[in-house]
Amino acid sequence: MEVTENYRKVLEKVFFRSFFLQALWNFKGMQNAGFLFAIKPVLDFIYKNDEDKKNAYLRHMDFFNTHPYCASYILGCAAAAEVRYSKTRNAADLRDISGVKKILGGPVAAFGDSKIWGTVRPFAALLGTIIFFLFSKNVTFMWAGPVAAFLFYNIIHIGIRWRGIFRGFTQGESAFEGLFTGRGHKSFGYMRIIAIVLVSFLLVKGFMAEASSIWVKLSYPVFFVTLAVFVRSVSATALFYIVVVAGGIFARYCH
């Protein structure tokens, strides 16, 4: 579907409203109310009749859940499907509207959870951490860490939201091919490799840190290996308390 000047303005409103997609997240319909809130400008623009508008609103109150950033692709697709239906009034086009949400919700959520929550977010945190440790003697320079993490994350985050709405609207379901298999997809793999190198650098730097005795120096890799063994089976909170107690004992008697 082509984006005319009028549709561009409406889709920009959808983009800004998509930031509130999870405002009314609930256990029954999950993102249903948020989805209606986001797509509302499109519905108000294409349906002039109150009855049509009401039916369209109720359609989008059905269950919906996916990754909040990648949901913009589905918002774009659903908006295009609504525009098509408003012109044809065809039963097949009507089915497409809820079909696109039901079919794509799962795969898009899996992609977002793995790539955004599982790769981009930790990578941004890693960037901030690296800068924090590199400038650990100068508090002013340390600010570069959070700023770099914030910028890196939001360039990707806002980019996905913006492109998702317009690509979903113009390309329909084929917009997802670029998301799942394109250049962007490969970059997540590279990000992971760079992250492993950076984490290894941090670890080596940590193991080389000055220590008061050879026992303390040896304790760093021993702590790491022990934690690596239990990190999957013990919760992060429990591990934190264990480290504080065990580390405290070690710091008291072996220092």
Add this chain to the structure above:
Amino acid sequence: MNLVFLAVLVGIISCDTLVAGQFMLARPIIAAPLIGLCMGNPYLGFLIGVCVELVWIRVIPVGSSIPPDGALTAVIAVSVAGAAKYNYGIDDFAAAILALVVSIPFGIIFKSVEIRMRFYNSRVAADIKTSVIRGFPGAVDKAVFFAVGRTFLTGAVFFITAHLILTLLPRQYWEIFDFLKIDTRLLMRYVYILCFTQLFETFVRWK
């Protein structure tokens, strides 16, 4: 007055966690230094922010799961650690670790508050449906506006409550590392090792 200003900031951070934006402002690595800066000790914010961010980095909000609130844990820890450092003159590492030890339970308690809010949202969503059927299409806009306000207030009030409770902790608690003669710099290194282990696990073994 300073506490009210911090509470407003925490309210904004709470909104960013889920209901509005998700710009990463609510990530501990960003929120904690901001609170530290407002308290005049950004370094403490960096210490706590990095620890909370990395120790819980593998905890992600997949589907309907609600992880303990890392942002609130971090900001409560920074405010309490800042107050303890100011009152008792303890070092940054001791303040950060001891504040984290007592702030984590508040992050877990806030998780149950959030679950209640989500149950309440189910009722709001049902009301929106009823309003649309009755011919009030603007109900969803109003509901979203109130949801943001509700989250802001809940976060701010929870922060003030937690801060006031934790500042009641006795002096002996904050001086426990001095009393036990524990090298806090070394203890902090072990916490960092836990952080790196979680990071390593995230990138090497995450599928």
